[in-house]
Amino acid sequence: MSWSTVPAREFARHADAWAALHAQGPATSLLALDFVAPLVEQFGRPGDLLAIEKKGTAVRAMAIVRATRRGAWATFQPAQAPLGLWLQQPGLDTEALARSLLGALPGFPLIFALTQMDPMLMPRPLDGACVRTLDYIDTARVTLSGSFEDYWAQRGKNLRGNLKKQRARLEREGVVTRLQVDRTPEAMAQAVEDYGRLESSGWKADKGTAVHAGNAQGRYYRAMLEALARRNAASVYRYYFGEQLVAMDLCVEDEASIVVLKTSYDESVPSNLSPTLLMREEACRRLFDEGRFARLEFYGRVMEWHLRWTDEVRTMYHVNYYRWPGLRRLHALLESRTRPAPTPTTSL
CATH class of the missing domain: 3.40.630 (Aminopeptidase)
Structure with missing residues (x-):
């Protein structure tokens, strides 16, 4: 060799x-x-x-x-x-x-x-x-086969019930939720800027680890997402309460999988609401319905919330x-x- x-x-x-x-x-x-x-x-x-x-x-x-x-x-x-x-x-x-x-x-x-x-x-x-x-580390994935309804029925009652209650509360308060997905190269610079604002408003800002449009992390994510989006291999998920951006995912894709690279949320949202989980439910429904990918990958260390979402874990x-x-x-x-x-x- x-x-x-x-x-x-x-x-x-x-x-x-x-x-x-x-x-x-x-x-x-x-x-x-x-x-x-x-x-x-x-x-x-x-x-x-x-x-x-x-x-x-x-x-x-x-x-x-x-x-x-x-x-x-x-x-x-x-x-x-x-x-x-x-x-x-x-x-x-x-x-x-x-x-x-x-x-x-x-x-x-x-x-x-x-x-x-x-x-x-x-x-x-x-x-x-x-x-x-x-x-x-142990990491988790969701296999995107079958229907979302069948997948969701296999999730725990606590998860399903909690998110149902949150949606009922938002509806009572007149808050309309909205999931927006962007895939074009032209959308990625603004996506990284928006993500940086979300992350910089939370605990990562205090530690100096937050993504910011002007730092090395921000420059990396913008360049990478723009390049992958040019060949239809990147996506950004935004979740809104009315006009308020409350959660985001930065994702990359290949023929078989979509990978959630980064997730952030607005920490000013009341603690009895879970914008990230609400976004994840709607995003998963869309992924199951579209049938483009075989797997949703997280690649981070398994957290307690992952285990509510899937039992597929590997080391x-x-x-x-x-x-x-x-x-x-x-x-x-x-x-x-x-x-x-x-x-x-x-x-x-």
Whole structure:
């Protein structure tokens, strides 16, 4: 196997190769060229590399990688990317590719990690002499088959009853709800600005993590959504109480799935109303009725509200590839020694 590396800032020169390789595998929007290129532009650092593996002239694998600490490299993993930025042709040996890349990276690294891998897209490998997998998070999805009525009837009585009561209250108060979906490139700049206003009015503003049209996050989401919308692969859901914007979803799409990347809501809405859940109910009804997608994906850490929406949960994972078997054993030993001891229990 023959890997070469170039600075990640040269990604645009290799964009066609990335797009062609992406089309050969599970073509998730989260690894599409239009999703990845703005990540590199807005969140890349000097020293990040684009790694390319070829057999002859055929590109068989690509990855964007970053040195994470002395002796360790990993796939580039900004917070805005649900998946590690790794592509390979289907059927290739991932372990062999990763170990070969480990030998090609500068500085004689001892560990290379594939981060935030989805077992639905890349089967989780078995642990081995130089391989160790680690759970990352549980994530949820909704399979969009059958009718919405059948799906909704399987949800808990508390969820269905609570949202029904909220809708009755809004109707009594004369509040008309409205779901608006925008898909055009021209709509995305305003969508990011609106989303930023919602998020900046809440707790994320205090922590400095809110999306804003003028910060790197805002520039990323605008560029990415505009690019994907040009090929009908992005959507923005807005939910209104009358004329008040109360909730938003930023979504990306591929042939099989729609992914909710970001959700925000107006925290000034009374706490006994749930604009996000009301929006989600209407959005799900529309997705079931349209029949365009097989799955609705969330990709975030499973929360309590996800489990009211679905029982489809899977575990995402990381993989560490070690230069030597002894290093893998040492790493596992050191981690076990630093892991908190279980709390003892006593019997009466």
